[in-house]
Amino acid sequence: MRRPLILEFRLLFYAILGVIVPFGVLLYFFPVGTDFYWAWSIPEPRSAMLIGAAYLGAISYYLAALIQDDWQQVDNGLGGLILFSLVLLAATMAHWDAFRPYHPITLVWLAFYYGGPFLAPVLYRLQIERIGPATDEGISLAPGVRAWLIGRGVFYAVLALVGFSFADSIATEWPWAIQPLELRVFIGQIAIVSWGGLIAIRSRRAWPWHRLGVLLGGAIGGFQLTGLLISSTPYQGSSRLGAVLPLMFGEWLAVAIVLFVLYRRR
Amino acid sequence: MTEMQKSNFVQYGVRLVGLVYLGLGVLGFLPFDFLNPHHPEGVGARYLLNLVAVNALHNAIHLAIGVSGLWAAQRPNRARLWGRVTGIVLLLLFSAGLGQAAVEDFPKDQLLLRFLPLNSPGHILHLITGGLALYLGLASPSSRT
Numbered sequence: 501m502r503r504p505l506i507l508e509f510r511l512l513f514y515a516i517l518g519v520i521v522p523f524g525v526l527l528y529f530f531p532v533g534t535d536f537y538w539a540w541s542i543p544e545p546r547s548a549m550l551i552g553a554a555y556l557g558a559i560s561y562y563l564a565a566l567i568q569d570d571w572q573q574v575d576n577g578l579g580g581l582i583l584f585s586l587v588l589l590a591a592t593m594a595h596w597d598a599f600r601p602y603h604p605i606t607l608v609w610l611a612f613y614y615g616g617p618f619l620a621p622v623l624y625r626l627q628i629e630r631i632g633p634a635t636d637e638g639i640s641l642a643p644g645v646r647a648w649l650i651g652r653g654v655f656y657a658v659l660a661l662v663g664f665s666f667a668d669s670i671a672t673e674w675p676w677a678i679q680p681l682e683l684r685v686f687i688g689q690i691a692i693v694s695w696g697g698l699i700a701i702r703s704r705r706a707w708p709w710h711r712l713g714v715l716l717g718g719a720i721g722g723f724q725l726t727g728l729l730i731s732s733t734p735y736q737g738s739s740r741l742g743a744v745l746p747l748m749f750g751e752w753l754a755v756a757i758v759l760f761v762l763y764r765r766r
Numbered sequence: 767m768t769e770m771q772k773s774n775f776v777q778y779g780v781r782l783v784g785l786v787y788l789g790l791g792v793l794g795f796l797p798f799d800f801l802n803p804h805h806p807e808g809v810g811a812r813y814l815l816n817l818v819a820v821n822a823l824h825n826a827i828h829l830a831i832g833v834s835g836l837w838a839a840q841r842p843n844r845a846r847l848w849g850r851v852t853g854i855v856l857l858l859l860f861s862a863g864l865g866q867a868a869v870e871d872f873p874k875d876q877l878l879l880r881f882l883p884l885n886s887p888g889h890i891l892h893l894i895t896g897g898l899a900l901y902l903g904l905a906s907p908s909s910r911t
Contacts, residue, residue: 625779
């Protein structure tokens with residue numbers, strides 16, 4: 501039985517869309533103007549697109565969540581929203597000196613990443629009280645698929661932890677000149693993909709639980725791959741991480757395509 | 767059934783806000799520069815977690831909000847009242863802080879009424895938690911449909 505989202509969740513998702521649409525469009529399509537419009541100055545357009553891709557990818561997630569209006573499909577993603585918010589809040593703490601303290605985007609940025617960890621748990625609780633817990637219905641993931649999701653979840657969790665902790669060193673090996681702040685913000689995307697895998701550890705194995713998370717990872721991967729191709733910033737493919745990024749984004753996209761093809765007609 | 771399961775979402779939310787403020791209050795008193803660096807260039811405040819401008823009084827207020835929130839979360843009516851009072855206070859603090867910042871041409875940090883250090887991460891924290899607290903205070907008891 502499908503359980504709809506409560507009004508408060510729908511309003512929250514509309515509010516999130518109201519933030520991520522302009523964030524994504526600005527950073528991804530106008531990556532050279534960050535001196536003027538962004539919360540901090542991002543010197544390399546490719547870095548702006550790296551961050552913007554996450555917002556563009558997330559649009560598909562929230563639109564799908566609103567259209568599907570199905571608690572089972574949204575339930576798992578809330579942990580990812582909290583995790584993403586906390587990672588970006590930690591990046592903000594680590595690099596607050598780089599921010600323009602009263603720039604409108606800074607204020608929205610702070611509200612966005614303070615808000616997630618506060619609002620998501622409270623609305624989760626309200627959803628359960630009003631509508632009840634999500635049901636575990638739908639086709640179950642094949643054991644091999646589940647193992648793959650868990651494996652990549654653990655891998656990306658370790659990658660995110662190491663990447664966030666050693667962002668200053670990793671920035672020197674990056675295929676273009678990137679600041680540790682942008683790198684730490686990007687780590688939030690790896691964390692969210694990791695979350696999408698780690699939730700497969702839970703006993704709930706039905707495909708609908710994972711559907712939107714897989715969509716999110718795939719959409720971000722697609723925008724990232726496109727961004728690598730179209731950005732004007734030189735890409736040092738021979739650097740240590742030069743080959744890693746396309747492979748990683750390709751994996752995000754491929755997993756989504758394979759799983760949607762696999763479970764589309766079941 | 768545990769106490770957590772028996773409480774409603776208003777109590778749950780008040781408990782969450784209380785816990786966060788209690789944590790911030792305790793952390794703020796830790797005099798470690800790597801955690802709460804001193805920023806001598808503005809009003810000379812420490813930045814809690816390198817973000818929110820605080821001093822001892824500000825930390826004590828965070829602690830008071832946290833402890834009172836945890837106490838209020840034990841009863842539904844108390845939690846609702848706490849939400850209304852704390853929400854209004856925090857939203858007034860947000861308005862006053864942002865208003866003063868505007869008058870002073872948006873400095874990096876500021877002293878409200880000459881004793882309470884504030885900055886933009888603090889204003890937004892007050893806005894988000896104040897808004898949530900007021901929502902919890904005004905929310906009607908939920909019933910399962």
